[in-house]
Structures are given as C-alpha cells and as structure tokens.
Amino acid sequence: MACFIVPAAEAVVTTAVQKVMEKKEKESVDVKTGFSDKLKWLNNMLWGGSALLAFEHLWHGEIVPYFPFLTNAAIPGARAEMLHEMATAGSAMALLVTGVWAGATAVSVFLGKKAVKTEEEA
Numbered sequence: 001m002a003c004f005i006v007p008a009a010e011a012v013v014t015t016a017v018q019k020v021m022e023k024k025e026k027e028s029v030d031v032k033t034g035f036s037d038k039l040k041w042l043n044n045m046l047w048g049g050s051a052l053l054a055f056e057h058l059w060h061g062e063i064v065p066y067f068p069f070l071t072n073a074a075i076p077g078a079r080a081e082m083l084h085e086m087a088t089a090g091s092a093m094a095l096l097v098t099g100v101w102a103g104a105t106a107v108s109v110f111l112g113k114k115a116v117k118t119e120e121e122a
Helices: 005-027 035-059 076-121
Strands: none
Touching: 005 035, 005 076, 035 076
16 A cells, blocks of 8 residues: 555655765765765665555555545545554565665675775785
C-alpha cells in the first residue's frame, strides 16, 4: 500500500546530506574520494527501489491521481493497516537497503586500503 514512502523519505534525507557533504568536500583540498560519493550509491538504491515500488502500487490501483492519492488513506478502517505496513515492511526495506549499502561501502573501503598498501609495497 504505502511501504515505498519510508525508503523514499530516507532518500530525501540522505540526498540532502549528500548535497551538503559534496559542498564541504569541494572546499576541502585533501579529500580524494569523499563519503558523498558512497552516499550517492545509497541514494540511487533508495530512489530506484522506491520508484519501482511506487510504479507497482500504481499498476495495482493502490495509488490514484487524485487526493488522497493512496486508496487506503481514503478508507478510515484501512488507514491503520496502511500505517502498520509502512512501519513494518517499509522500515524493514529501508533498513535492508541501508545495510546492504553499508556492507558494500565497508568492502569498498577495505579493498581501497588494500590496494594502497599493495602499491606502497611495490
């Protein structure tokens, strides 16, 4: 129903943080590849997943082009079910995507340090 809203909200926040960090990294001379580049990976994953989920909900008629946009938001008894889905499924999806991103970032940092160490030894 509305599970895509939670990852989309996280994407809004992380995009704002990324833009601020990019600005600070441009001012700093000593940063080679900044954290904002890695944060862009998370943004792409969150925005892409949210867009696909929104399209799927639109396809199934759960999103409509008129207010209140979500069909279950118009039904008083279904609002609680919708909010519960957002709290459970939406939060779980956002946490899973963020966890996968954190793992990929950790591997990237590890491999980057390993490559630098190998270059210094050579």
